Amino acid sequence: MTHNALDKAVATLMRETAEKTLLKHYQRLDVSAITAKAADDVVTIADTESEIMLAEGLAKILPEAAIVGEEAAHADPAIFERLSDSLCWIIDPLDGTNNYAVGKPPFGILLALAEKGETVAGWIYDPLSGRLCTAHRGQGAWVNGERLTACTSGADKPIAAISVVFVDKDKRAALMEHIAPHYTLVDIPRCAAEQYPRIGLGQNDVSLFERTYAWDHAAGVLFLNEAGGKAARPDGSPYRVDRHLDPGLIGAASPALFDDMAERLARI
Numbered sequence: 001m002t003h004n005a006l007d008k009a010v011a012t013l014m015r016e017t018a019e020k021t022l023l024k025h026y027q028r029l030d031v032s033a034i035t036a037k038a039a040d041d042v043v044t045i046a047d048t049e050s051e052i053m054l055a056e057g058l059a060k061i062l063p064e065a066a067i068v069g070e071e072a073a074h075a076d077p078a079i080f081e082r083l084s085d086s087l088c089w090i091i092d093p094l095d096g097t098n099n100y101a102v103g104k105p106p107f108g109i110l111l112a113l114a115e116k117g118e119t120v121a122g123w124i125y126d127p128l129s130g131r132l133c134t135a136h137r138g139q140g141a142w143v144n145g146e147r148l149t150a151c152t153s154g155a156d157k158p159i160a161a162i163s164v165v166f167v168d169k170d171k172r173a174a175l176m177e178h179i180a181p182h183y184t185l186v187d188i189p190r191c192a193a194e195q196y197p198r199i200g201l202g203q204n205d206v207s208l209f210e211r212t213y214a215w216d217h218a219a220g221v222l223f224l225n226e227a228g229g230k231a232a233r234p235d236g237s238p239y240r241v242d243r244h245l246d247p248g249l250i251g252a253a254s255p256a257l258f259d260d261m262a263e264r265l266a267r268i
Contacts, residue, residue, distance in 0.1 A: 001061075001062070003121075003136050003139060006061070006062075006121065007123075007134055009061045010058075010061065010111060010123050011123070011125075011132055011134075013053075013054065013057040013058065013061070014054075014109050014111065014123060014125040014132070015125070015127075016053075016057075017050050017053045017054050017057070017093075017109065018050075018109060018125065018127035019127075020049075020053065021046050021049040021050040021053060021093075022046050022050055022094060022100070022107070022109070022127050023127055024046075025044070025045060025046040025049075026046075026100065026103070027103040029044060029045070029046070029101065029103070033045040033046075034101050037074065040098075040165060041097075041098070042097055042098060042101050043071060043074075043097060044094070044097060044100065044101055046093075046094055046100065047070075047071055047093050047094040047097055048071055048093075050093035050094050050109065051069045051070065051071050051072065051091055051093035054069070054091050054093055054109070054111070055067050055069055055072075055089075055091060058089045058091070058111070062087065062089070062113075064087055065085075065087040065088055065089050065113065066082040066085040066087065066088040066089070067082070067088070067089045067091065068080070068082050068083055068088055068089065068090050068091065068214065068215070069091040069093065069215075070091060070092050070093060070213070070215040071093065073215075080245075083114065083117060083214055083241045083242040083244065084116065084117050084242040085116070086115065086116055087113070087114075087115055088113070088114045088115075088241075089111065089112070089113060090110075090111065090112040090113070090114060090119075090214050090215050090218050090219075090241060091110075091111060091215060092109065092110035092111075092192075092193075092215035092216060093109065094107060094108075094109065095107060095108050095109065095110050095191050095192055095193040095215075095216065096108060096189070096190060096191030096193060096194065098190055099189075099190060099191060105128055105194075106126065106128075106189050106191045106193065106194035107127070107128075107191055107193070108124060108125055108126045108127065108191060108193030108194065109123075109124075109125045109127070109193065110122075110123070110124055110125075110192065110193050110215060110216065110218075110219045110220070111123045111125075111219060112214070112215075112218035112219040112222070112241070114214075114218060114241045114242075117240045117241055117242035117243070118137075118238075118240060118241070119137070119218045119219070119221065119222045119239075119241060120136065120137045120222075121134075121135065121136045121137065121222070122134070122135050122218060122219025122220070122221075122222040122223050123219060124193050124196060124197065124219050124220060124223060125193070126193065126194070126197075130144075131143065131144060131197065132144055133148075133196070133197055133200075133219075133223050134223075135219070135222045135223040135225075135226040135227075136226070137222065137226070138226075139226065140226050140227070141200065141223050141224070141226040141227035143197070143200075143201070148200055148201070148227045149227060149228050150199070150200045150201075150202075150224065150227040150228045150229035150253050150254065151201070151202040151253060152202060152205050152253045152254055152257065153202050153203065153204065153205050153253070154202075155184055155205070157182065157183055157184045158182075158183050158184070158205035158206055158257060158260075159183065159184045159186055159203070159204050159205045159206075160179075160180075160183035160184065160185055160186070160204065160205060160206045160207065160208070160261075161185075161186050161187070161188045161189070161195060161198070161204050161206075161207040161208075162175060162179070162180065162183075162185065162188070162207070162208045163188045163207070163208060163209050163210060164210070165188075165190070165210075165211075166210040166211040167210045171210075174268045175208070175268070178264065178267070178268045179208075179261075179264050179265065179268070182264065183205075183206070186204065188207070192209075192216045192217060192220050193220075195207055195220070195251070196219075196220030196221075196223055196224055196231075196251060197223075199224055199229060199251050199252065199253050200223065200224055200227045200229060200253070202253060204253070205252065205253050205254075205257050206250065206251065206252040206253065206257050206258070206261050207250070207251045207252075208249070208250060208261070208265075209248070209249040209250075209251070210247050210248060210249075211247065212239065212244055212245075212246065212247065212248065212249045213244050213245075214241040214242075214244040217231075217239060217244070217249060218239075218241050218244075220251070221239045221249070221251070224251055224252075228254070229251070229252055229253045229254060229255075229258075230250075230251075230252050230254065230255045230257075230258035231249065231250065231251040231252070231258075232249070232250065232258065233246070233248055233249060233250075234248050234249075234250055234261075234262050234265050234266070235262070236262065250262060250265075
């Protein structure tokens with residue numbers, strides 16, 4: 001299947017799924033439709049319905065690919081092993097669930113296609129605005145069909161969104177003491193489907209992530225790198241979906257911004 005044909009099929013599936021599941025329930029969720037999944041994390045009926053529809057649709061688009069969905073993997077950790085398969089779909093059916101559950105944006109759908117642990121294609125969809133970000137390895141990044149070249153904010157102090165939700169107490173204190181003063185801090189959106197576009201589009205310059213699950217980061221890392229920014233582990237090594245339980249990831253609007261953050265992190 002050509003990249004264009006794949007993009008068209010995936011985009012259609014994402015839009016239809018969003019309309020029939022996410023938008024259907026948005027700001028209409030009953031309390032009984034929201035369940036605690038882990039500390040500071042919830043799952044809703046929309047997550048479940050969206051993942052089922054996406055998995056069924058992706059299986060038709062590329063039947064030869066394994067499927068790793070966030071909710072399915074949460075229920076059965078053995079599914080993680082599929083991330084190393086020769087071809088694998090990775091599904092985040094509702095990124096930003098905590099936002100969605102209280103009836104506010106941002107939230108989105110993240111899909112990625114990986115080959116032997118390396119992301120080869122990614123799609124990031126915002127159901128409320130209709131923004132669709134796409135990327136294929138070696139082919140650039142695109143937003144609503146227009147090629148994107150990542151740009152910085154141009155601010156005197158780079159704008160940083162530092163996620164400390166899953167950072168331990170001591171490291172959090174070190175980040176605030178040694179890293180934060182060098183940046184203009186902004187709130188994280190608690191939604192990777194929003195954070196990666198913000199970096200690529202010049203709204204944010206750099207972001208730190210501690211938890212790096214494949215469904216949250218596979219598509220965004222590829223998108224940012226293909227746009228000319230840089231997303232990688234703090235030591236500069238590439239992000240692999242089959243190592244997604246490893247902590248730590250930097251996303252930056254330029255390689256220089258990445259290097260600057262990485263150097264600061266190495267000193268704490």
